Amino acid sequence: MSTLYGAVKHHVLSVIEDKSYGAGDKLPSESALVKKLGVSRMTVNRALRELTKEGHIIRRAGMGSFVASRRMRGSAADIISIRAELASRSEIWSASVLLREEVVPPVAVHEAFGSPSTATAFHVMILHEGNGLPIELEDRWVSTLIAPGMLAQDYSVLTTTEYLLAVAPLLRAEHVVRAVVPSEEQAALLNISPVTPCLEISRTTWTGDKVASFARLLYPGDRYELTAKFSNVGANARAE
Amino acid sequence: MSTLYGAVKHHVLSVIEDKSYGAGDKLPSESALVKKLGVSRMTVNRALRELTKEGHIIRRAGMGSFVASRRMRGSAADIISIRAELASRSEIWSASVLLREEVVPPVAVHEAFGSPSTATAFHVMILHEGNGLPIELEDRWVSTLIAPGMLAQDYSVLTTTEYLLAVAPLLRAEHVVRAVVPSEEQAALLNISPVTPCLEISRTTWTGDKVASFARLLYPGDRYELTAKFSNVGANARAE
DNA sequence: TGTTCAAACCTGTATATACAAGTTGAGGTA
DNA sequence: TACCTCAACTTGTATATACAGGTTTGAACA
Structure with missing residues (x-):
């Protein structure tokens, strides 16, 4: 520095x-x-x-x-990329692309997209690391209509969120947060024991009335936590 | 300030x-x-x-x-009581008070309160049920200054959140969400297996500059999930 | 006219100094 | 022994001062 x-x-x-x-x-x-x-x-x-x-x-x-106990904190009130989160903690982001394909998605996904059952969608799986330690396993489906150039990007340089924000206005998002046990493959990828609970965030984003992207993000429970801050509307925003 | x-x-x-x-x-x-x-x-x-x-x-x-361009303030977020949540799912709420005391809190708690280490605080533990099935284990510390009448209430009729909202304006709240494994006692109380992951929500609420309450809410991972909806996402990315 | 350069701003960093307030432990007193 | 006080540490804040470097403006000069 x-x-x-x-x-x-x-x-x-x-x-x-x-x-x-x-x-x-x-x-x-x-x-x-x-x-x-x-x-x-x-x-x-x-x-x-x-x-x-x-x-x-x-x-x-x-x-x-x-x-302090070593644990990442994410914010639920902001859609920021994992890279920005790591940067705010002075950690170095890196990522490896595990999968990148254009295939016919499972029923649940193409139903969400509202596309015909024969249509394909983009599918990527990316492992994100902070200071070399696995912190997020991203499993994402993206509409071919919204982001046709999706597969041409290098997601070890740019995050998917950053790319999607650049090509389409994400007007609406919905998060569902669960506590789950990882599968053996997921545990191996995240370098944790299979009994370590994980936070699973299912994030659906819309542009207009169309679903743009459907992502399942898996975080090791002992390395990541989610924060959300709320202040009552109307009153003056108090400093800090 | x-x-x-x-x-x-x-x-x-x-x-x-x-x-x-x-x-x-x-x-x-x-x-x-x-x-x-x-x-x-x-x-x-x-x-x-x-x-x-x-x-x-x-x-x-x-x-x-x-x-700077305005960033998202928690818009669709409300401090909601477990009873209202269950009611919105047409479930019947019931609760049993496991503990009700005024004691000197542990370090982590009085640190959150920012009170001198000798001060006492109210402490309650309540098990909430939806349709008779345990759904939330509430472990709550409350400032004696903010809510002096705390221990006089019957929390099998009124939830703590409802009482606190009645006696003090909760201006600010912060939630930290984690995925954890429950202790054996917690698992027994929630009637789940000890390997079932749980969502743990640590909720701190302020009235003005003072911490009013510090609660740890534990939910069985297979019976509860957290949702959050946001609109107007990424209207302005923070530049550079 | 067009160019250059210096002055006058701005933020960013680094230092020495000072006092306030929380915590701990040693030592004295009742 | 039990209690109290004080010294010695800690972090937290506030100030004055200094210099480095970016940006703009305008005056002097070719």
Whole structure:
């Protein structure tokens, strides 16, 4: 990172990973980092403050800074791509395309699309990783009418959500969230034990009155959680 | 707001709303705010930096600060009680109160409340049933300041959410959704097998700046799913 | 006229200093 | 022993100061 506080953030993150600080362990204090790294306390303070907001550490006045339990947080109130979510936590996104095809979809899917039963649809399966750790298994069907160029994209560079937002206005979305047990193949792909519960988000998006895309997103329950913030309408939006 | 930078954030937000700065309009510069509000530039800088991260404004070195295009506010989201949810599915609600006490809460809870570590809080555990089948295990902590009459209610007649809504305006709520495995006791109470994954919703509600209630709601994964509908998705992607 | 360059803004970062407030533990007192 | 107080630590906030770098504007110059 080009900034000093960025370097401090990176240092703390790598210390957490390399020296295997576990969740809840106490981290060096600000003044200790000042001495060790030779920067001012304000710089250390900003680095740790941002790490707190990103969910990596927990700080308590008088007690110290501690490693937070490692778990991703997604927001239900925003359709953002997994890449943006990872970026907000200073994690590096990578993805591998497991499947990319144009086939006749199962009944449930082509019914949702409202297309004739002989029509084909695009089908992709993509494994998303944050800092190399599997975090999302994406199984997506896309209408050929809405996004004809779908299969021409390289989804290890651009996420499907980013592409779809670019080619079509997504006017409406519906999420269904479930807790499920993964299949053996899914568990293997996500690199988790088959008894680890997973969050499954079924997301349907519309452009106009047509279904554009139907996705099933699977997240390891011990690495991902979903947040939603609501404020009452009418009242002034309170800061923070 | 108790902090100065928080007051600056609030001021900028209210200026955006009241004086109807439109998206893209140029906001007063840092030095202008310094003069107007009588605080240091570092304080203004921190306020504007946080507003940038929260997506309210966009800043460019050399040019200035600008109002960002509005992002989605939780529109179709309501704080709904389990009874209303079941009623909408024509199911009959019943509940049994498992625990009702006033004690010093564990660290994680009083941390959420932000109260001194010696203060007590109300604690209730309630099992909700739909058509006689366990559907929600509610483990709730409530601030004694917000709802002093909490323990006097009969929660097999009225839900906690209904009571809290009656005595205090719940201005803000945050939900964290996880997929978890239940403990043996939880599984027994919910009448499910211990390997059945559950949806766990941690709900924190605020009245004003104070946390009013902190609840952990556990749902059997095979009997409950969460839905959320959004419209006007991605009307404005956050640029760059 | 057209180009260049410097001044005057803007945000972004880094530092030293200061005080407030939460927590812990040592040591003294009743 | 039981309790209290204080010192020493922690994080959180606020300030003044400084410099780096982007952007715009306008004046001086060829």
